[in-house]
Amino acid sequence: MPIVLIYVEAQPDGNLRKASLHALAAGAQLAQATGSELHGAVLGKDANKLADMVKGYGLKTVHAASAPHLEHALAETHGPAMAELAKSIGATWVGAAATAVGRDMLPRAAARLQAAMATDVMGISGSGNDVVLTRPMWAGSVMADVKLNTPVKCFTVRATEFPAAQAGAAGEVKAFNAPAPTVPTQFVEFKEVKSARPELTEARVVVSGGRGTKGDFKEIEALADELGAAVGASRAVCDAGWVPNDLQVGQTGKVVAPQLYIAAGISGAIQHLAGMKGSKTIVAINKDPEAPIFQVADYGLVADLFKVLPELRAAIHAAK
Amino acid sequence: MLFPMKILVTAKRVEDPESKIKVKPDGTGIVPEGLKYKINPFDEIAVEEALRLVAKHKGETVVVSIGGKEVHEQLRHAMAMGVDRAVWVNHTGPLDQMAIAGLLKKVCEKEKPDMAILGKQSIDDDQNQVGQYMAEWLGWGQATFASKHESLDSDAEKSKTPALVVGADGKTVKVVREVDGGLGTVECTLPAVVTTDLRLNQPRYAPLPGIMKAKSKPIEELTPAGLGVDVAPKLTVLKMSAPAPRKAGIKVPDVATLMQKLKTEAKVI
Ligand SMILES: Cc1cc2nc3c(=O)[nH]c(=O)nc-3n(C[C@H](O)[C@H](O)[C@H](O)COP(=O)(O)OP(=O)(O)OC[C@H]3O[C@@H](n4cnc5c(N)ncnc54)[C@H](O)[C@@H]3O)c2cc1C
Ligand SMILES: Nc1ncnc2c1ncn2[C@@H]1O[C@H](COP(=O)(O)O)[C@@H](O)[C@H]1O
Numbered sequence: 001m002p003i004v005l006i007y008v009e010a011q012p013d014g015n016l017r018k019a020s021l022h023a024l025a026a027g028a029q030l031a032q033a034t035g036s037e038l039h040g041a042v043l044g045k046d047a048n049k050l051a052d053m054v055k056g057y058g059l060k061t062v063h064a065a066s067a068p069h070l071e072h073a074l075a076e077t078h079g080p081a082m083a084e085l086a087k088s089i090g091a092t093w094v095g096a097a098a099t100a101v102g103r104d105m106l107p108r109a110a111a112r113l114q115a116a117m118a119t120d121v122m123g124i125s126g127s128g129n130d131v132v133l134t135r136p137m138w139a140g141s142v143m144a145d146v147k148l149n150t151p152v153k154c155f156t157v158r159a160t161e162f163p164a165a166q167a168g169a170a171g172e173v174k175a176f177n178a179p180a181p182t183v184p185t186q187f188v189e190f191k192e193v194k195s196a197r198p199e200l201t202e203a204r205v206v207v208s209g210g211r212g213t214k215g216d217f218k219e220i221e222a223l224a225d226e227l228g229a230a231v232g233a234s235r236a237v238c239d240a241g242w243v244p245n246d247l248q249v250g251q252t253g254k255v256v257a258p259q260l261y262i263a264a265g266i267s268g269a270i271q272h273l274a275g276m277k278g279s280k281t282i283v284a285i286n287k288d289p290e291a292p293i294f295q296v297a298d299y300g301l302v303a304d305l306f307k308v309l310p311e312l313r314a315a316i317h318a319a320k
Numbered sequence: 321m322l323f324p325m326k327i328l329v330t331a332k333r334v335e336d337p338e339s340k341i342k343v344k345p346d347g348t349g350i351v352p353e354g355l356k357y358k359i360n361p362f363d364e365i366a367v368e369e370a371l372r373l374v375a376k377h378k379g380e381t382v383v384v385s386i387g388g389k390e391v392h393e394q395l396r397h398a399m400a401m402g403v404d405r406a407v408w409v410n411h412t413g414p415l416d417q418m419a420i421a422g423l424l425k426k427v428c429e430k431e432k433p434d435m436a437i438l439g440k441q442s443i444d445d446d447q448n449q450v451g452q453y454m455a456e457w458l459g460w461g462q463a464t465f466a467s468k469h470e471s472l473d474s475d476a477e478k479s480k481t482p483a484l485v486v487g488a489d490g491k492t493v494k495v496v497r498e499v500d501g502g503l504g505t506v507e508c509t510l511p512a513v514v515t516t517d518l519r520l521n522q523p524r525y526a527p528l529p530g531i532m533k534a535k536s537k538p539i540e541e542l543t544p545a546g547l548g549v550d551v552a553p554k555l556t557v558l559k560m561s562a563p564a565p566r567k568a569g570i571k572v573p574d575v576a577t578l579m580q581k582l583k584t585e586a587k588v589i
Contacts, residue, residue, distance in 0.1 A: 011500075011501070012501065017500075074506065075452060075455075075462055075464070076461055076462065079452075079456065080456075099500050100465065100498070100499040100500045101499070101500070103448050103464070104452065104462075104464045104465070104499075105452075107417075107448070107449040107452035107453050107456075108452045108453070108455065108456045108462065110449070110453065111421070111452065111453040111454075111455075111456035111457055112456055116416065116417075116418060116554035116555045117417070117447075117449055117555075118447075118555065119446065119447045119448050119449060120446065132558060135446075136446060136563075137444060137445060137446055137560070138335070138341040138350070138443065138444055138446070139337075139443065139446065140563055141340075141341035141342075141562075141563070142341060142343055142350060142560050142561070142562070142563075143560070143561050143562070143563050144557050144559070144560050145557070145558045145559045145560075145561075146555055146556065146557050146558065147555070147556050147558055148554065148555055149553070149554050149555070149556060150554050182459070183459060183460065183461050183509075184461070184509045185461035185462070185463075185506055185507065185508045185509070185512075186506060186507040186508075187504075187505075187506055188494060188505035188506055188507050189504070189505045190499075190502060190503070190504045190505075191502050191503045191504075191505075192501055192502040193501060193502045193503075205588070227589075235518065238519065239518070239519060244502075245467065245498050245503075245519055246498075246500070246501060246502060251443070251446070252440075252441070252517070252518055259588050260582070260586070260588040260589070270337075270340075271337065277563075277566060280586075280588070281582070281586040281588050282566075282569070283578065283582070289571075294569070294571070295566075296566050296569075297569045298566075298569040298570075298586065299569060299570060299571075299572050299578055299581050299582070299586075300569060300570070300571045300572065301571070301572055301574075301575070301578055302571060308575055311575040312575050312578065312579070315575055315576070315579045316579070316589060319579065319583065319589065
């Protein structure tokens with residue numbers, strides 16, 4: 001039986017990166033469409049804990065590689081390991097979540113497999129050899145239906161477009177030996193941006209600020225805290241160094257799809273919309289009635305953010 | 321002492337990011353009318369970074385673009401910014417990331433740079449793949465998403481350690497990368513592939529003398545056949561369509577109305 005193999009990503013703290021559960025759901029859909037088994041791969045210094053944790057998510061087999069050189073998810077180690085694993089089990093589809101690690105590592109595995117690859121897959125249709133993947137181009141201005149014509153095919157998954165895989169029957173965990181690295185890239189350090197707020201891509205509510213805040217994020221943060229929300233930002237704000245880069249939402253930042261997205265002082269450039277227009281409910285607050293953000297907003301408030309954000313926070317507090 | 325560096329950069333021709341992209345009614349592509357073209361913004365950042373490194377280390381910069389004759393505009397733009405010379409791989413028709421990476425690999429084997437700096441993604445295809453494919457096929461290390469807020473505006477900014485630092489022996493490069501949850505640093509042995517993120521630097525404007533000088537800088541022409549690369553697409557686009565539109569929203573007059581809508585209509589609060 002053919003195999004769909006999904007890379008399961010560990011965060012630097014060793015826990016599962018939730019985006020991988022969405023990649024597993026996409027993998028399950030693909031396995032269904034191609035009559036394949038769904039397998040997972042966990043790579044790390046000690047991969048067994050995470051492998052045990054994910055084996056219950058509809059996976060037939062979880063391949064676990066534990067080795068000191070796999071401690072950090074470097075493309076030069078995890079990429080070849082994924083490629084060699086795919087070869088040895090005969091996987092025909094190899095996928096990962098479209099996270100920084102997925103985007104960095106999987107094309108390197110694809111290169112080794114002489115496999116064509118689709119980035120940021122949002123939909124899967126067709127079956128057997130005629131599977132069609134839908135992915136965004138031009139910052140989401142275009143949806144493209146693409147076909148991969150190589151024997152092995154690779155893809156990354158846009159997490160917001162697939163539900164998280166649900167726990168079910170547990171599969172088996174199998175050890176595999178990852179090849180030793182041949183390219184001497186070294187991990188030097190990771191400087192984490194710590195935040196007490198929920199993770200941007202997982203939050204139920206996101207409050208984002210743009211250049212209209214002039215760098216004053218106090219009201220954005222206060223509203224976020226009142227709502228238990230994550231804080232996001234436009235590129236202009238990250239470029240200015242007002243908030244960490246990691247908070248950028250958009251074509252080249254994070255893609256989010258919360259229940260509620262509040263954009264304050266953001267004009268709504270196509271590159272920003274690319275990262276948030278899948279949100280369930282969008283609220284826009286902007287002084288300029290012509291701002292393009294209003295074209296995607298369910299509720300638009302033409303107003304000064306410094307005036308209405310405190311009002312909104314007070315109203316939400318009162319409603320609790 | 322600093323060792324001289326030879327750096328290869330790329331200049332893909334793409335639609336201006338400010339343009340409004342519309343899909344043709346038959347789904348075969350985008351409407352070309354009214355579009356303006358530019359160098360891929362990430363590639364412009366790559367060019368800037370290469371120029372800064374070579375200003376420090378001495379050496380040479382070479383820019384590559386793959387496409388029809390029209391890509392000369394982007395090659396000239398890079399040379400006007402200061403790149404020494406250009407390589408044009410002449411090909412019209414669709415090219416996927418495997419084809420581009422295969423061609424760039426051959427150009428690297430010919431040019432033997434110490435480092436290739438590419439954009440992390442092209443803003444038309446949004447694939448984010450070429451640098452990684454190329455690094456694997458060359459057997460080189462890769463540092464994708466190179467990023468660190470650095471402008472040349474203030475002395476404080478200038479004194480920060482740049483995101484790309486070449487080792488004293490000229491054999492390695494340390495790169496700060498934008499990854500999920502923070503900034504990561506890796507050290508690659510040279511030659512290596514680096515891909516740029518948005519905040520690596522602020523590209524310079526091409527100075528007028530630079531624009532004049534670029535006109536006489538050489539452009540070498542190569543072809544996929546001459547390089548021995550099969551560019552038949554391994555990824556085919558079957559159909560393009562416009563994304564599903566969001567249903568029209570409303571403007572609310574005040575916070576009270578907004579609250580009421582969020583509670584009773586959207587039921588998110
Ligand atoms: C290759 C590329 C990739 C990009 N990727 C991204 C990306 O991933 N994410 C992203 O966000 N952008 C991205 N951009 C940038 C994007 O094109 C816009 O420049 C950016 O989103 C603008 O940010 P902004 O809306 O905060 O600022 P502006 O466009 O300057 O808008 C500020 C808004 O605030 C409003 N305002 C001002 N004062 C107030 C006030 N007191 N109260 C209420 N409203 C006020 C103004 O009316 C205006 O609409 C990218 C660009 C390129 C070229
Ligand atoms: N036609 C091209 N000519 C030169 N460089 C290219 C071309 N296409 C892609 N690239 C390079 O590959 C990078 C990543 O592109 P992509 O993988 O298509 O998103 C771009 O930023 C460019 O640096």
